[in-house]
Amino acid sequence: MSLRPNRILLARVLKPLTSSAARPQRSPVCYQVIQPTTGRHICTRSLPSSSLSRKYSVEAQELKEDQDVIRDEEKIIGDADQFEFQAETAELLNIVAKSLYSENEVFIREIISNASDALEKLRYNRLTSEGGAVDDAPLEIHIRTNKYDNTFTIQDTGIGMTKEELVKNLGMIARSGSKAFLESMKEKGDASSSIIGQFGVGFYSTFMVGDKVTVYTKSHEQGSMGYSWTCEGGVSYKISEAEAVSPGTKIVVTLKPDCRKFAEDGTVEQIIKKHSTFVGFPVRLNGKVINTVQPLWTMEQKDISDEHHLNFFQYLSGNDHEHYLYKLFYKTDAPLNIRSIFYVAEERPTLLEMTQNTTGTSGVSLYSRKILVQHNTENLLPKWLRFLRGVVDSEDIPLNLSRELLQNSALIRKLRETITSRMIRFFLEQSRKDPEKYLKFHENYKMFITEGVLAEETQDKKEEVAQLLRYESSSLPAGEVTSLHDYVSRMETDQRNILYLCAPNRHLAETSPYFEAAKSKGLEVLFCFDAYDELMMLQLKTFDSKQLSSLENQAVVDQMKPHDGAKDESIVGSDSAEIKLSSSDGAGLASWAKLSLDEKVTDVKLTDKLDKHPAMVTVWEMGSVRHFIKSQYLTNPKGLSDSEKIGLFKPTLQLNSSHPVVMKLSKLRAEDEDLAKLVLEQLYDNAMVSAGLIEDARPMVNRLNSLLSKVLEKH
Numbered sequence: 001m002s003l004r005p006n007r008i009l010l011a012r013v014l015k016p017l018t019s020s021a022a023r024p025q026r027s028p029v030c031y032q033v034i035q036p037t038t039g040r041h042i043c044t045r046s047l048p049s050s051s052l053s054r055k056y057s058v059e060a061q062e063l064k065e066d067q068d069v070i071r072d073e074e075k076i077i078g079d080a081d082q083f084e085f086q087a088e089t090a091e092l093l094n095i096v097a098k099s100l101y102s103e104n105e106v107f108i109r110e111i112i113s114n115a116s117d118a119l120e121k122l123r124y125n126r127l128t129s130e131g132g133a134v135d136d137a138p139l140e141i142h143i144r145t146n147k148y149d150n151t152f153t154i155q156d157t158g159i160g161m162t163k164e165e166l167v168k169n170l171g172m173i174a175r176s177g178s179k180a181f182l183e184s185m186k187e188k189g190d191a192s193s194s195i196i197g198q199f200g201v202g203f204y205s206t207f208m209v210g211d212k213v214t215v216y217t218k219s220h221e222q223g224s225m226g227y228s229w230t231c232e233g234g235v236s237y238k239i240s241e242a243e244a245v246s247p248g249t250k251i252v253v254t255l256k257p258d259c260r261k262f263a264e265d266g267t268v269e270q271i272i273k274k275h276s277t278f279v280g281f282p283v284r285l286n287g288k289v290i291n292t293v294q295p296l297w298t299m300e301q302k303d304i305s306d307e308h309h310l311n312f313f314q315y316l317s318g319n320d321h322e323h324y325l326y327k328l329f330y331k332t333d334a335p336l337n338i339r340s341i342f343y344v345a346e347e348r349p350t351l352l353e354m355t356q357n358t359t360g361t362s363g364v365s366l367y368s369r370k371i372l373v374q375h376n377t378e379n380l381l382p383k384w385l386r387f388l389r390g391v392v393d394s395e396d397i398p399l400n401l402s403r404e405l406l407q408n409s410a411l412i413r414k415l416r417e418t419i420t421s422r423m424i425r426f427f428l429e430q431s432r433k434d435p436e437k438y439l440k441f442h443e444n445y446k447m448f449i450t451e452g453v454l455a456e457e458t459q460d461k462k463e464e465v466a467q468l469l470r471y472e473s474s475s476l477p478a479g480e481v482t483s484l485h486d487y488v489s490r491m492e493t494d495q496r497n498i499l500y501l502c503a504p505n506r507h508l509a510e511t512s513p514y515f516e517a518a519k520s521k522g523l524e525v526l527f528c529f530d531a532y533d534e535l536m537m538l539q540l541k542t543f544d545s546k547q548l549s550s551l552e553n554q555a556v557v558d559q560m561k562p563h564d565g566a567k568d569e570s571i572v573g574s575d576s577a578e579i580k581l582s583s584s585d586g587a588g589l590a591s592w593a594k595l596s597l598d599e600k601v602t603d604v605k606l607t608d609k610l611d612k613h614p615a616m617v618t619v620w621e622m623g624s625v626r627h628f629i630k631s632q633y634l635t636n637p638k639g640l641s642d643s644e645k646i647g648l649f650k651p652t653l654q655l656n657s658s659h660p661v662v663m664k665l666s667k668l669r670a671e672d673e674d675l676a677k678l679v680l681e682q683l684y685d686n687a688m689v690s691a692g693l694i695e696d697a698r699p700m701v702n703r704l705n706s707l708l709s710k711v712l713e714k715h
Helices: 049-055 087-098 106-128 163-170 177-187 202-208 257-263 265-275 306-317 409-433 435-455 459-466 484-490 506-510 513-520 531-540 554-559 583-600 622-635 642-649 660-671 673-690 700-714
Strands: 014-016 029-034 041-047 075-084 141-146 151-156 210-218 226-232 236-243 248-255 283-285 324-332 338-345 363-368 371-374 389-393 471-473 497-502 526-528 546-550 603-607 615-618 652-656
Touching: 075 226, 106 141, 106 151, 106 202, 106 248, 106 265, 106 371, 141 257, 141 265, 151 257, 163 210, 163 226, 163 236, 202 210, 202 248, 248 257, 257 265, 265 283, 265 371, 306 324, 306 338, 306 389, 324 409, 324 435, 338 409, 409 435, 409 459, 435 459, 435 531, 459 531, 484 497, 497 513, 497 531, 513 615, 526 531, 531 546, 531 622, 583 603, 583 652, 583 660, 583 673, 615 673, 622 642, 652 673, 660 673, 673 700
Parallel strands: 141 283, 363 389, 497 526, 497 546, 603 652
Antiparallel strands: 014 029, 029 041, 075 236, 141 151, 151 248, 210 226, 210 248, 226 236, 324 338, 338 389, 363 371, 471 526, 615 652
C-alpha cells in the first residue's frame, strides 16, 4: 500500500481462526486478538460478522481530512469540590514546571504522549473486553490553537477518567496511570510496548507555559459522568461535574504572556513534527493531520518498498531531491531491544550539515516507543558515524523523568557497541557484494572512517574500523584498491611488516627513492595518497598482529638488502652496472660531505640500496617528523633552523655509491670544491623535498641559479 501525503492509514490487528470461505456469512466469528507491536496473542473473542466488517476490517481504513472534534460545549454543573495540594506535592509541582525540562516546548510532546496512552488503553480494552458492542469513536488526537484567546487545546478520544481517577492521577504528582495500567497487563501475561508514560509527571509540564489548566474528561464506561478539573497557581484544584463532555480527555491551557507562540499554528506544527511525528494515532492540528510519515522501523522489512525508504530518507534529510546510497534495517532483541533504520546519503554531507546538531537534518535520532528523546544523540553512535541518518528506537533505554537525558551509561555503551559493530559488518558485507558501489562510498566517507580509527581507544576497535579502509597497492594496477586484510592474506610467510608509503599520487610513490629497495625485493607496498593517511597509520601501528611500517623509516631501510641482478641499468648503463666508488673514495666523500653540510645532517653514509636516485634522507619515524614540521610551519612559517632540525630529527643523508652523479661528485670535490658543494647541497635539498621535510622550497632557487651559472661557465 503506497503512502499518500496528508492521509493516515490505520489497520485493525485481528486474526481470524477460520477462513472466510468456511464461515456462514452472518454467523458470529471467533478472532484472535494480537498485540500490534509484539505479535503476542492477547485473547480470543467473538464478534458478530456485521460489527466486525464495520469496525475491524483487516483492510486499511482511511481517515477523513480536516475533521475536528473540539466543540467547546462543556458546561459545569453544580458546585465544585476544592482540593489542596499537599505541601510536598505543591513544591514538586513547582520543580516540574520550572526545572525538570530543558525546553518548554516539550509540554506538547508530553501531553500528546499522554493522549496516545489513553487511546492505547481504550484500544486494548476494546480488543479484550467481552461482548460484541463496538464504540464508533475514531482513535485520534486533536489540537487547536487560538491566538486571540491565547489558548492551547488538546483533546483525545481515549479511555477518559472517572472522578476517582481524576483525583488519583492529577491530584498526585509522580503517580502514573499508564504505569499502573502496564502493571495490571503484566499480571495478565501481556505488556503493551505502545504505552509511553512511566513517571506520572508529563501532564504537569503544561504549567511551564500555562497560568491556568482546565481538564474535561469522561470515561468510556457505560453511564459515566463528565467532569471538569481546574488548577490555577499550583496550590489547589477544583473538580466539578460537567455536561456535554465527550468521552476521552480535553485539556485547555491558558498560556502565559511570554508563551503566546504556542497559540500559533506554525510553531505548534513544527514542534509536533519534531517530537511526535511517529505517534501511533492521527494527530490533527486544527483539523489537519500532521503526522503523515510512517515509522518504518516498526514495520516488517518485507512490507517496506524502495519508495517507502526513499520517502522516509528524504523526510529525515529534509531534502526532497536527495537519494541514499545504502540502507540498513536492523532489529534485534538481544542483547538489547533495538528497532532501527539507517541511511547513507549518496553525497557526502557538507560541513554545515555536520554542525547542525539540533535540526535532525543529519545524524541519528533516538526514540523510545516512537517518541523522540534526542536529535543527533551524541552518545548513541561514535562521532565518526555522524554521516549516518536514521532512527534508533529501544524500549530498554533508561530515561530520566523528563525523557530528555539518558541514564545508565553501561547500557547506553552496550547499545552503542552493538549498533557500531552491526554497521561495520554491514559495510564489509556491501564491499563484498558490490565492490564498485562500495568504492563510491569509500571515496565519499573515507575521512570519517579514518577519524574512527584515530578516535577509538582500544586496539581491537581501531582494527575493526580499519577493515573498511582501502588503498592502492604496488601489486595492483593503478586505480584498483585493496584492504589491509587482503594485503595480509598475500604476505610471504617470512614477511613481518605491512609496508606502506605516503605520497601525493601514484607516480610520485613509484618514483620515490624509498620505494626502490622494496621494489627490488618484490615486496608489496600500500600507497597512501591522502594527507591524513600517514597519521592514521602511525596511530593504528598494527593490524592482525602485523606491524605497520613506512618505507621511509630508517629501521625499514636498514633491513633492506640489495637484490642481486635487480639494479636498473637505465641510468648507469649496462657496461658500468657493477661500477661504484671504492671503499676509500666512498669514505672520503662521506667525510667531506658531512663536513660541508655541517649542522644540516647528523651523518652521511654510502648506500647500495638505491637505483635511480642519487640520494635520500632517512630519519626515525619519518611520518611523525613530517607531521610535526607541517604543524610547526602553520604556527611559525619561518620554520626550524638547521641546528634545531638536527636536534629533533637527526637526519642522515645516504648517497648512492653507484650513481653517476655521486661518482662524479667524488672527483669534482678535488677539481672544483665550490661547484661540488653546490651540487652536494642541491642533492641534500632534493632528498629533503622527496622526503616531504621541506615546506618551502623557494630558498633553494638562488643556489640553483648559481649552480647553473657554474655549469655553463665552460660553454
